[in-house]
Amino acid sequence: MPKLEGIYQSLSAFMPLLATLAVMASGLWFANWLLLRRASLTTESRLPGQVTMLVLTAVALIAVILALPVSESTRGDLLSLLGLVLTGVIALSSTTFVANAMAGLMLRAVKSFHHGDFIRAGEYFGRVTERGLFHTEIQSEDRDLITLPNLFLASNPVTVVRSSGTIVSCDLSLGYDVPHYDVEPLLKEAAQAAGLQEPFLQILMLGDFSVSYRISGYYPQVKQLLTMRTRLRKEVLDKLHGAGIEIVSPAFMNQRQFRDGEKFMAPPKLPEEGIAAPQAPEALIFDKADRAEKIQNLENEVQSLAVEIKVLKERQQACADEAEAGVLKGDIRQREERLASLENIIRKAKEPTP
Structure with a gap:
């Protein structure tokens, strides 16, 4: 009988631990099924569940340690050991597992x-x-x-690639005997025929044997980006070959024979009066950067106005002349109206755009 009583006492000492293990295992299994195992979940929707499971697993480990039939000092040592182990795991795997998880949270x-x-x-x-x-x-x-x-x-x-549209481009090389003013309308026509908006031409490089061009245009339907790039190249080929212009590679070396004294170059184009200069494409390409610069300038003006209003209010309080105080009050009101208008403009400008 004494032996049975000892066994019973030993088992009773482990009952809280066994109950905790059973509850924690059941809870983790149910949480795993609820958060991660459902077929309707996608990888994106599993992310909060994965983070929750990591937290629940850590809580379960702590609960098991607290339920162990050991002394308080031993339990404290085990919790400290667990903390050291977790710290070591995080330190050793910081470039892989944990680092990828932290990067995933940062990207989200x-x-x-x-x-x-x-x-x-x-x-x-x-x-x-x-x-x-x-x-x-x-x-x-x-x-x-x-x-x-x-x-x-x-x-x-x-x-x-922004969902509101992107710039589609095509690079090519042409000989120096082809005038750039003949090339530009043909390439812009090719871009428009491909379905691009606001086409513009850039001369990328004056090489040893050829000139490198880039024809670009705005394309709002980014879901068919690959098709548009191919379509643009087709149109460039058709327009240039249709005009009798051959496309050469950057390493092309023209060795045609020509008479002594003949210069191998295209005739320059004289400036024409009454024709407006073409619009620069930077406004279309760097629209977000331009908006950020304008917002920064407006915020600087807001700070300057706030300082001016503070100085004028101090002068108004110290002013004994009613006429001068009235003038200062008008100046303050004018600047406060301008400040409210600028803050409204900045708030609208900072609204997210696709």
């Missing part, structure tokens, strides 16, 4: 891209299909799925 907080966006990171280009806690999946031009660690996206520049 920044919100630089969303599902369906075209992105380029390093040598990889494609549309975003899934965004998880540890990785981001994109679909390439070959229809292949590429899994990129979130740490890679967080540590490398990511180019995002």
Whole structure:
């Protein structure tokens, strides 16, 4: 009987631990099924569940340690050991597991891209299909799925094609015997025929044997970006070949024979009066940067007005002349109206755009 009583006392001492293990295991299983195992969940919607499961697992470990039938000092030592182990795991895996998780949370907080966006990171280009806690999946031009660690996206520049439209371009090289003023209307016509808006031409480089051009235009329907690039190249070929202009490579060396004293160049174009200069494309290309600069200038003006209003109010309080005080009051009211108008403009300018 004494032996049975000892066994019973030993088992009773472990009952809180066994009950805690049963409750924690059941709770983690149910939470895993509820948060992660449902078939309707996508990788994007699993992210909050994955974070929650990590927190619940840590809570379960702490609960099990607290339920152990040991002394308070031993329990404190075990909790300290658990803290050291977790700290070591985080330190040792900071470049992989935890780092990818932190990068995933950072990317979600920044919100630089969303599902369906075209992105380029390093040598990889494609549309975003899934965004998880540890990785981001994109679909390439070959229809292949590429899994990129979130740490890679967080540590490398990511180019995002804006959903409101982008610039589609085509680079080509032409000989020096082809006048640029004959090339420009043909290339702009090709861009318009391809469906691009506001086309513009850039001369990229004057090479040893050829001139490098870039024809660009605005394209609002980014979902057919690859088709538009191909269409633009087709139109460039058709327009230039139709006009009898040959396209050469950057390494093309023209060795045609010509008479002594003959210069191998196109005739210059004289300026024409009454023709407005073409609009610079920078306003279209750097619209977000221009808006940021204007907002910064407005905020600087707001700060200057706030300082001026403060100085005028101090002068008004110290002024004994009623006429001068009235003038100061009018100046303050005028600046306050301007300040309210600027704050309203800045608030509207900062509203997010696609």
